[in-house]
Amino acid sequence: MYALVDATSFYASAEKVFDPTIRKKPVVVLSNNDGCIVAASPEAKNLGFPKFEPYFKLKHVLNKHGVVIRSSNYELYADLSEKMMNTINQFSDQSYVYSIDESFLKFDGYASIVDSWYNYGHLIRRTVWRRTKLPVGVGFGPTPTLAKAANHAAKKFTDATGVAVIHDEVTRQEVLSRMDVSNVWGIGRRLTKKLALMGINTALDLAQQSPKHMRRQFSVVLERTVEELNGHQCLEWDQVKQRKKEIYSTRSFGERVTDPSALKAALVTHCSIIAKKLRQQHSLTKRIIVFAHSSPHEDGFFKKSFIQSFPVASSDSTVLAKAVEQIFDSLFKPGVKYYKAGVGAIELEDDNFQQxxxxxxxxxxxxxMKVMDQINKRYGTTAARLGSEVQSTGWTMKREYLSPRYTTRWADIPTIKC
Incomplete structure (x- = not known):
């Protein structure tokens, strides 16, 4: 048996954890630079506010309905995600973190231990809520795809209770018949449209297709999906996550940047971010790409990029920052209003097998680097930084509605008054 546990509207729910005054209010979370709505609580969804709509278009209506607005608080989300995953993983000896708010569990030999998967799911929900105050949905199924389908039923069906179990043919057909094919794991918009032309509108319609025919018409991936929907396990999660082959850190600026110190500070910060990610996955980079450009929607569009190679592959923030220093004068052009900049590590090596x-x-x-990472893990991601990162703050991301970083910043630790 497999289970998929994921948080309900994770970003919006995370905003409510340390602020009980908004727990029953509609909440939306905005993207970088407060651009678009990227998350909405169930209360906000019930009011009809869609995701990925520009905030400025809906600002007046959101205010009219008393919707709470929050900027993306990535530091808080990452910390709460780690706590949630640590709690979930206690319920199985085999787990796989699929995303920041989703985790698969695998149960081998649990049949004699678990009397009711339904009750076990509610135990998971109660435990996660008690320890993190995050609402989660739990879906059980004999394959990862059916567990994902059950999770959808646990959260989206009108009679949902937060837990759903697909454990026999009756429950499998009932869940799949009520589930749109677009909600099947791995079925995107384009594929949904193509399947609709074939009269395949529900997950059950897809499950009743010939796997071999789906492979000929589409791909081996869809063939495996059909097999999984019929209870035949074809997918295996990785025991160890695959290392990324490229790592990028890019971001648009809160305001247009014309100051060279501000642009350089941004690029050095991106270097620190990718260097940290390299160290986390035990990789080194042989080459980095550094770029900056103005807005493509404004006159006089300007874009420039450079590739910088290293004689010896590196994951040291100072080494990458020094490379930016070397090419910066060629990258920067006076008078350009820079809109976006970034750095990418594009040729990676395993640090155990370095040439x-x-x-x-x-x-x-x-x-x-080890000491710096330990300090930042304990005291917050920006506790220890390179000096050239903080020479200017004029490039920083706009986060006008940022909530306190309750768990990663000393000044934001919640105060309890008795």
Whole structure:
């Protein structure tokens, strides 16, 4: 048996954890620079506010309905996600974190331990709520795809209770018949339209197709989906997450940037971000790409990028930052109103199998980076930074409605008055 546990409207729910005054109010969370709505609580969805709509278009209506607005608080979300996953993983000896708010569990040999999967699901929900105050849905099924379908039923069906179990042919057909094919795991918009032309509108319609025919018409991926919907396991999650082959850090600015110090500070910050991600997955980069450009919607569009190579692959923030220093004068053009900038690590190596260079030694300082990572893990992501990161704050992202970072910033620790 498999289970998929995920949070309900995770970003919006996370905003309510430390602020009980808004727990019953509609909440929407905005994207970078407060651009679009990226998350909405169930209360906000019931009012009809769609995701991915520009905030400025809906600002007046949101205010009229008393909707609480929040900027994306990534530090808070990451910390709450870790707490939620640690809690969920206690319910099975095999788990796989699928995304920031979703985790698969696998149960081998649990039949003699668990009397009722339905009750077990509610135990998971209660435990996660008690420890994190995050509402979750739990779906059980004999395959990962059916567990995902059950999770959809647990949260979206009109008679949903937060837990759903597909454990026999009756429950399988009932759930799949009530489920639109677009909600099947891995079925996107284009594929949904093509399947509709074939008269395949529900998940049950798809499950009743010939797997081989679906493979010929579409792909082996859809063939496996059909098999999984019929209870035949074809998908396996990775025991160890695959390392990324490229790592990017990019962001548009809260306001147009014309100051060279501000642009350089932004690029160095991106270097620190990708260097940290490299260290987390035990990788090194042989080359980075550095770019900056103005808005393509404004006159005089300007874009420039450089690829910088390293004699010895690196994951040291200072080494990557030094590379930015070397090419910055060629990248920056006075008078340009920069809209976006970023850095990408594009040629990665495993740090356990590094190709040494006879004539060039590594410039990395692993002990220094280890200490910096430990400080930032304990005291917040920006507790220890490179000096060139903070030489200017004129480039920073606009987050006008940012809530306190309750768990990662000393000044924002909740105060309890008795």
């Amino acid at each position: 040494a260079d006879m004539f060039n030694g590594s410039q990395d300082k692993p002990q220094l």
